[in-house]
Amino acid sequence: MRTLDETQVWEALAEVPDPEIPVVSVVDLGLVHAVELDGDRLRVELLPTFVGCPALELIRRSVAERLAGMAPQVEVEMTFAVPWTSDRITAEGRRKLRESGFAPPGPAAGGDRDSRPLFATIAVWPQVTCPWCGSPDTAMENAFGPTLCRAIYWCNRCRQPFEQFKAV
Amino acid sequence: MTAQALDGPVRTALADLLLAMADDEFVLGFWDSEWTGIAPILEEDVAIASLAQDEIGHAQALYQLLAELEGGDPDELAFGRRPEEYRHAQLLDHPRTDWAFSVARRFLYDTADAARLDALGASAYTPLAGVVAKMRREETYHLLHMHAWLERLATGGQEPRARLVAALERLWPDALCVLAGVEGDDLLVEAGVLAESLAAVRRRWLAGLTPELERLGLPAPPAAPPAGCRGPDRSDDFRWLWEQFTMVRRSDPEAVW
Numbered sequence: 001m002r003t004l005d006e007t008q009v010w011e012a013l014a015e016v017p018d019p020e021i022p023v024v025s026v027v028d029l030g031l032v033h034a035v036e037l038d039g040d041r042l043r044v045e046l047l048p049t050f051v052g053c054p055a056l057e058l059i060r061r062s063v064a065e066r067l068a069g070m071a072p073q074v075e076v077e078m079t080f081a082v083p084w085t086s087d088r089i090t091a092e093g094r095r096k097l098r099e100s101g102f103a104p105p106g107p108a109a110g111g112d113r114d115s116r117p118l119f120a121t122i123a124v125w126p127q128v129t130c131p132w133c134g135s136p137d138t139a140m141e142n143a144f145g146p147t148l149c150r151a152i153y154w155c156n157r158c159r160q161p162f163e164q165f166k167a168v
Numbered sequence: 169m170t171a172q173a174l175d176g177p178v179r180t181a182l183a184d185l186l187l188a189m190a191d192d193e194f195v196l197g198f199w200d201s202e203w204t205g206i207a208p209i210l211e212e213d214v215a216i217a218s219l220a221q222d223e224i225g226h227a228q229a230l231y232q233l234l235a236e237l238e239g240g241d242p243d244e245l246a247f248g249r250r251p252e253e254y255r256h257a258q259l260l261d262h263p264r265t266d267w268a269f270s271v272a273r274r275f276l277y278d279t280a281d282a283a284r285l286d287a288l289g290a291s292a293y294t295p296l297a298g299v300v301a302k303m304r305r306e307e308t309y310h311l312l313h314m315h316a317w318l319e320r321l322a323t324g325g326q327e328p329r330a331r332l333v334a335a336l337e338r339l340w341p342d343a344l345c346v347l348a349g350v351e352g353d354d355l356l357v358e359a360g361v362l363a364e365s366l367a368a369v370r371r372r373w374l375a376g377l378t379p380e381l382e383r384l385g386l387p388a389p390p391a392a393p394p395a396g397c398r399g400p401d402r403s404d405d406f407r408w409l410w411e412q413f414t415m416v417r418r419s420d421p422e423a424v425w
Contacts, residue, residue, distance in 0.1 A: 051302050052225015080229070080298030083305065108305075142211045143309050144218035148225075152211075168305045 004070055009035050009042065016066050019055045020147050021165075023100040026063060030088025033079055042071035047084035050148040050168075086167050097165055098131045103138075103153065105167035128164050130155035138162075169292045169360075171237050178359045181352030182293060183238050184255070185362070187245075188350060188398060189284070190230035191256035194246060195406070196277060197223030198413050202264045215313060219274075222306050229299045236295065247417045251410045252400040257345035261403040262338075268321055268331035269339075275314045276336075276343035282311055283373035284347060284366075292360030322384040336387045344393035347373060 013035075014027040026032060026046065033045040044063060048056050056078060064076040086105035089097070094104035106128065128138050135157035142152040143166075151164045174182065200220035207213035231242035241248075259277060264270050285304050291297040321328040347370035356362040364372075374389055381388060402410075417423075 048302070050222070050225065050306060051229050051299070052221045052223070054221075080295070080302060083298070083301040085305065142215060143313055144215035146214070148218055148221060148306075152214075166309075168309075 004037060004042070006035055006037060009037070009044070009067065009070065012066050012070065013044070013063065016059075016062050019058050019062070020149070021097070021100075021102065023096045024089075024093050026059060028090050028093030028096060030090060030093070031059070031084065033081060037071070040072040041075070042067060042073065043075045043077075045077055045079045045081070047082065047088075048078055048080070049084050053148055055147075086165060089165070101131050101162055102150075103128045103131045103162060103164040105165045108167045128153055130158060130160070131162055132160050133158040169294060171295075174293070174359070174361075177352055178355050178361065179237065181350065181355050182296075182361055183234060184350050184352070185356065186230055186234040186237065186296070188255045188257070190227045190234060190245070191254045192260060192277070192281070192346065193223045193230065194227035195254065195256040195260040195409070196274075197221070197227060198409055199260065199264050199270070200274075203270065208267050219310055219313070222310070226299075226303050226306075229303075233295055233299060243417075247414050248421075251402045251407050254402070254406075254410075255398045257342065257348070258394065258397050258399075259339060259342040259345055261342070261406045263405040263409075265335070266331060268328060269335040271314060271317045271321060272332055272335035273339055273343075274310070275318045276339060277346060278307065278310050278314050279377055280343065280346040280370075280373050282307055283369050283376070286372075287363040287369050288361075290363060296361070318386075319384065322386055333387060340387060340389050341394050342397075344370070344389065345397035348393050348397040350398075 010027065010032075013032055014025050016026045018024050018026060018029055018031075029049065031046050031049065033047045034043075036043040036045075044067065046060060046063065060076050060078060064074060067074045067076065085108040087108045089104065097104045127136050128140070129136050130138050130153075133155060135155055137156040138153050139156065140151060141154050141161070145152045145163055149166050149168075151166050153162050153164055154160075155162060171179070197220045200216050200223065203213070203216045204220070205213065207216050227246065228242060231245045234240070234245060235242045259273060262269070262273065282304075285300050285307065288296060288300045289304060291300065318332070321332040323329070347366050349366045353362060353366050357365055378388065
């Protein structure tokens with residue numbers, strides 16, 4: 001057996017799709033916190049996008065299944081060691097999201113209450129660009145969408161609804 | 169700081185705080201889920217279901233922390249206790265009632281919870297600080313959403329306003345329970361687990377809230393919370409909810425999912 005290196009692990013991880021938005025991988029979304037190779041042991045730590053995301057166990061299992069056999073001992077765990085934020089989505093991930101009709105999130109500074117007044121209203125949320133026609137003339141319909149990580153918008157120019165991956 | 173580094177009394181106080189927070193989020197999540205399918209508008213149906221899911225998720229993470237600290241099983245903590253063993257604030261003993269009542273309760277709870285999470289963001293107990301960092305980002309959306317509803321009802325004509333005012337008057341005393349002191353919270357402050365006492369968190373919460381309530385002409389808080397803020401006496405409404413959310417598990421406690 002060839003010696004396993006980290007690059008191979010990352011390549012394998014890049015093949016594991018997100019179960020709710022399968023156009024992006026767990027690497028595109030920045031879910032991989034750590035890859036550790038120590039002799040026979042391969043350990044991967046993943047960050048949960050949303051604490052209550054029902055897909056977390058599914059993601060963990062998909063990663064474990066993809067890595068199975070790459071090392072004698074494979075461990076895949078979720079960690080809260082650092083908070084996942086939407087800023088972790090890679091440039092490649094943002095391109096893939098846009099191409100499939102999702103507006104990528106704006107800077108997540110807007111998701112942290114330290115940076116905004118307690119009672120800011122929805123009107124002050126950053127403008128989102130339509131993934132279909134590129135127009136900035138859009139309006140939020142609902143901060144909550146079909147899954148915890150998605151919000152619903154309407155484009156005033158091309159008159160299409162679209163979803164945004166939430167900035168958190 | 170790890171669980172092993174905490175001495176006995178600090179550990180007990182932390183366990184009490186975690187249980188209170190987990191039960192708050194858990195019970196609120198189940199009350200919210202009572203709106204699924206019957207919220208006032210379709211968009212709100214989607215929103216309140218997401219809010220409920222977030223709260224149950226937060227409760228799960230907090231029960232997990234508690235299980236790591238004290239031993240035990242998070243599912244057993246969530247579903248395996250008798251109604252009188254839950255430690256949620258009395259605010260969450262009320263039924264969902266009408267929409268204005270649910271909005272009033274969520275607004276009071278979300279703002280109090282935000283103040284509480286602020287005091288835990290830099291907790292020396294790092295497993296808790298990690299979970300809190302995630303919760304705060306998600307709760308920001310809850311705050312914005314409930315504030316938008318509060319304003320809409322407060323300025324939306326006679327009936328919504330009257331219902332909102334009545335709900336706030338009814339709920340205010342019990343809302344103070346969310347940040348009623350727990351035994352040993354001074355020890356948590358000393359150990360750096362909590363940035364300030366819950367009494368101080370409550371003062372900060374009310375100081376932030378009062379100008380906004382004044383702006384909208386809504387009822388101000390009473391001076392003091394009622395006695396027996398976190399059980400063991402529980403309302404019939406909570407007992408009914410408990411019957412509902414434990415029903416499947418009680419039908420076969422040994423089942424594997």
